[in-house]
Amino acid sequence: MSGIELNHSRPTKKIFHRPQSFRDIQGWISKMNPELVKTVIESGKKPLCPAHYTPTVSLSMPETTPLTIFYNGIVNVYQVSPRQAETVIKFAYGKETPTSPSHNKLQTLNQGKQDVDESCSDLPIARKRSLQRFLKKRKGRVNIGAPY
Amino acid sequence: MDDRSFNNQRIHGMSDVVFECVLAYIHDSRDRQSISLVCRRLCELEAQTRKHVTIALCYTTTPKQLLRRFPFIESLKLKGKPRAAMYNLIPEDWGGFATPWVEELSKSFSCLKALHFRRMIVKDEDLELLARDRGHVLQVLKLDKCSGFSTDGLLHICSSCRNLKVLFLEESQVIEKDGGWIHELAMNNTQLEALNFYMTDLSQVSFNDLELIAKRCKSLVSVKIGDCEILDLVGFFRAAVSLEEFSGGCFNKQSEEYASLAYPPRLCRLGLNYMSTNEMPIVYPFASRLKKLDLLYALLDTEDHCVLLQRCPNLEVLEARNVIGDRGLEVLARSCKKMKRLRIERGADEQELEDEEGVVSQRGLTAIAQGCLDLEYIAVYVSDITNAALESMGMNLKNLCDFRMVLLDKEEVITDLPLDNGIRSLLSGCNKLRRFALYLRPGGLTDVGLTYIGQHSQNIRWMLLGYLGESDSGLLGFSRGCPSLQKLEVRGCCFSEKALAMAVLQLRSLRYLWVQGYRGSKTGFDLLTMARPFWNIEIIPPRKVNCGDGREMEHPAHILAYYSLAGPRTDFPPSVIPLASITQ
Numbered sequence: 252m253s254g255i256e257l258n259h260s261r262p263t264k265k266i267f268h269r270p271q272s273f274r275d276i277q278g279w280i281s282k283m284n285p286e287l288v289k290t291v292i293e294s295g296k297k298p299l300c301p302a303h304y305t306p307t308v309s310l311s312m313p314e315t316t317p318l319t320i321f322y323n324g325i326v327n328v329y330q331v332s333p334r335q336a337e338t339v340i341k342f343a344y345g346k347e348t349p350t351s352p353s354h355n356k357l358q359t360l361n362q363g364k365q366d367v368d369e370s371c372s373d374l375p376i377a378r379k380r381s382l383q384r385f386l387k388k389r390k391g392r393v394n395i396g397a398p399y
Numbered sequence: 400m401d402d403r404s405f406n407n408q409r410i411h412g413m414s415d416v417v418f419e420c421v422l423a424y425i426h427d428s429r430d431r432q433s434i435s436l437v438c439r440r441l442c443e444l445e446a447q448t449r450k451h452v453t454i455a456l457c458y459t460t461t462p463k464q465l466l467r468r469f470p471f472i473e474s475l476k477l478k479g480k481p482r483a484a485m486y487n488l489i490p491e492d493w494g495g496f497a498t499p500w501v502e503e504l505s506k507s508f509s510c511l512k513a514l515h516f517r518r519m520i521v522k523d524e525d526l527e528l529l530a531r532d533r534g535h536v537l538q539v540l541k542l543d544k545c546s547g548f549s550t551d552g553l554l555h556i557c558s559s560c561r562n563l564k565v566l567f568l569e570e571s572q573v574i575e576k577d578g579g580w581i582h583e584l585a586m587n588n589t590q591l592e593a594l595n596f597y598m599t600d601l602s603q604v605s606f607n608d609l610e611l612i613a614k615r616c617k618s619l620v621s622v623k624i625g626d627c628e629i630l631d632l633v634g635f636f637r638a639a640v641s642l643e644e645f646s647g648g649c650f651n652k653q654s655e656e657y658a659s660l661a662y663p664p665r666l667c668r669l670g671l672n673y674m675s676t677n678e679m680p681i682v683y684p685f686a687s688r689l690k691k692l693d694l695l696y697a698l699l700d701t702e703d704h705c706v707l708l709q710r711c712p713n714l715e716v717l718e719a720r721n722v723i724g725d726r727g728l729e730v731l732a733r734s735c736k737k738m739k740r741l742r743i744e745r746g747a748d749e750q751e752l753e754d755e756e757g758v759v760s761q762r763g764l765t766a767i768a769q770g771c772l773d774l775e776y777i778a779v780y781v782s783d784i785t786n787a788a789l790e791s792m793g794m795n796l797k798n799l800c801d802f803r804m805v806l807l808d809k810e811e812v813i814t815d816l817p818l819d820n821g822i823r824s825l826l827s828g829c830n831k832l833r834r835f836a837l838y839l840r841p842g843g844l845t846d847v848g849l850t851y852i853g854q855h856s857q858n859i860r861w862m863l864l865g866y867l868g869e870s871d872s873g874l875l876g877f878s879r880g881c882p883s884l885q886k887l888e889v890r891g892c893c894f895s896e897k898a899l900a901m902a903v904l905q906l907r908s909l910r911y912l913w914v915q916g917y918r919g920s921k922t923g924f925d926l927l928t929m930a931r932p933f934w935n936i937e938i939i940p941p942r943k944v945n946c947g948d949g950r951e952m953e954h955p956a957h958i959l960a961y962y963s964l965a966g967p968r969t970d971f972p973p974s975v976i977p978l979a980s981i982t983q
Contacts, residue, residue: 377488
């Protein structure tokens with residue numbers, strides 16, 4: 252793990268200041284575009300890569316400064332250029348759409364859910380494994396002429 | 400008012416010794432939980448005297464947390480995969496690894512004598528470690544519907560655990576290399592009381608070893624085995640003089656040969672696999688002694704069930720497939736007045752393989768309701784149902800604690816739907832109900848009916864809802880009630896993510912939710928409405944599963960959410976996606 256990232260399963264006393272209530276955090280986060288937030292999570296432990304966002308952002312930016320993002324108890328800190336920071340903030344205001352591969356993963360998930368929408372009532376009654384095993388074996392016995 | 404000082408050895412004027420003595424008599428975990436909340440000293444005392452802990456989901460806490468809280472436990476039960484795994488709905492690699500637990504248990508829990516893993520992944524290395532470090536004290540080992548280990552792991556256990564009283568492997572998927580483990584057990588053990596490898600594929604078990612175990616273990620009371628020819632067990636049955644329970648075996652020879660078989664004199668719990676009409680008479684000599692009968696894997700038709708059950712007036716527990724039919728249930732209701740537990744499973748769908756009469760409907764259920772008044776547990780797959788049958792159950796079955804009903808989908812038209820009123824009568828009449836499962840079809844229960852369930856389930860702790868309700872408002876009505884509901888499973892209902900999340904926030908006792916089949920939101924984030932501290936949310940995305948016969952089936956997404964003191968899992972397989980949890 253690189254950077255100043257927090258593992259949220261350990262006490263977060265160092266960077267995550269307790270005085271901020273859970274409600275405050277939730278309120279703050281609710282103003283952010285969930286797509287952006289999800290992308291940040293999906294990008295995992297790696298620092299922001301410009302290629303995940305807009306293709307126009309140049310790689311050869313001068314100074315970088317820390318950008319800290321709080322989401323659902325995870326704190327991620329990234330070294331980004333002013334230009335990159337601007338891009339991220341624009342996402343938060345819903346002005347840009349991400350083109351990252353993680354977004355595609357999310358779309359696949361939602362696609363599956365849309366399928367669920369239609370096939371909600373198509374779930375066959377599942378059979379218990381033990382019974383399934385027995386019925387298969389019994390078929391085998393019948394086929395080899397064992398007494399029924 | 401309460402004394403918070405560590406040094407003071409008196410609580411409310413009484414010395415610790417008094418409380419220690421009293422605590423030894425209190426076994427119920429909920430009572431002990433209440434006691435531990437009184438004051439710090441009582442919390443410590445209770446923790447030090449706690450003998451058994453059940454952890455309903457292994458990811459809700461960590462081995463170290465368990466050690467800190469209850470260092471002297473003698474018995475631990477740990478559950479891993481969701482219950483749906485028993486129906487092949489959960490990916491095999493989902494999780495529930497025993498390794499971190501075994502490591503800590505072997506190292507630090509000096510008093511541990513009994514261990515029960517249910518639906519977990521256990522490795523040979525885990526068994527080897529357990530055998531090496533705890534072999535001399537382990538008395539009970541239950542690997543219940545587990546997977547991931549082989550007979551090599553069992554060999555370690557059987558070689559080292561000479562004081563083992565219970566070895567339970569029922570329905571575990573064991574990789575079989577040889578029958579050496581049971582030979583070790585036969586050679587090393589004289590304490591065995593229960594041996595169970597029922598519904599495993601362990602077939603290289605020598606009947607000579609079984610006979611040796613029966614001879615050497617004078618306290619052997621329960622034996623449940625895999626497929627072993629019954630005639631080979633003559634010696635075993637003769638030697639097992641204390642045997643009360645036997646299940647398994649199979650009948651491969653000509654029926655006449657089984658006629659002279661002698662069974663142990665105290666045998667009263669029986670399950671004979673692949674027993675057909677011709678072999679049934681071997682049970683007659685001791686049928687009147689039978690308390691428990693397992694006919695799930697027998698080859699009997701409806702008439703056979705009627706003939707057999709008539710001879711079992713002392714029967715308390717019956718498991719059968721729905722081939723028993725309404726007629727069989729009527730015989731049961733007339734002849735078996737001591738019935739406590741009844742489980743009717745779903746037989747084969749193909750008509751040729753099961754008796755035509757083999758369907759259960761309101762007729763059979765009404766007979767049971769009126770005839771078996773002591774019934775505490777009923778689980779049944781029905782082909783037809785009416786409100787009146789459910790009302791009858793509500794009126795008569797006052798001891799019912801566990802009700803589970805699945806409406807099969809073969810019949811297009813059901814006599815009497817929706818079941819709103821019947822369900823309401825059942826729930827308000829059976830006020831001891833703790834567990835409830837209802838699996839219907841669209842139109843089976845309206846939103847009003849679903850709200851009734853919420854209103855009339857004061858004591859219910861676990862529920863499975865399948866194809867119930869019509870819309871989100873049904874779920875929201877439901878979730879305003881159910882004051883005791885701790886664990887909720889939902890399948891095939893068309894509730895939205897948002898409604899599910901809101902329902903979770905309303906169900907005040909809820910600590911575990913499993914859902915398969917729901918209406919997803921565009922962003923997938925409506926679920927986050929239920930995001931809160933200590934609440935883990937996981938998704939198993941939709942996937943295609945090989946049915947084994949070349950076909951592929953689409954499995955819709957699952958949601959799994961639960962309270963945890965351990966933060967999110969650290970061992971996610973590719974098939975499970977976490978939504979981040981919040982810790983304080």
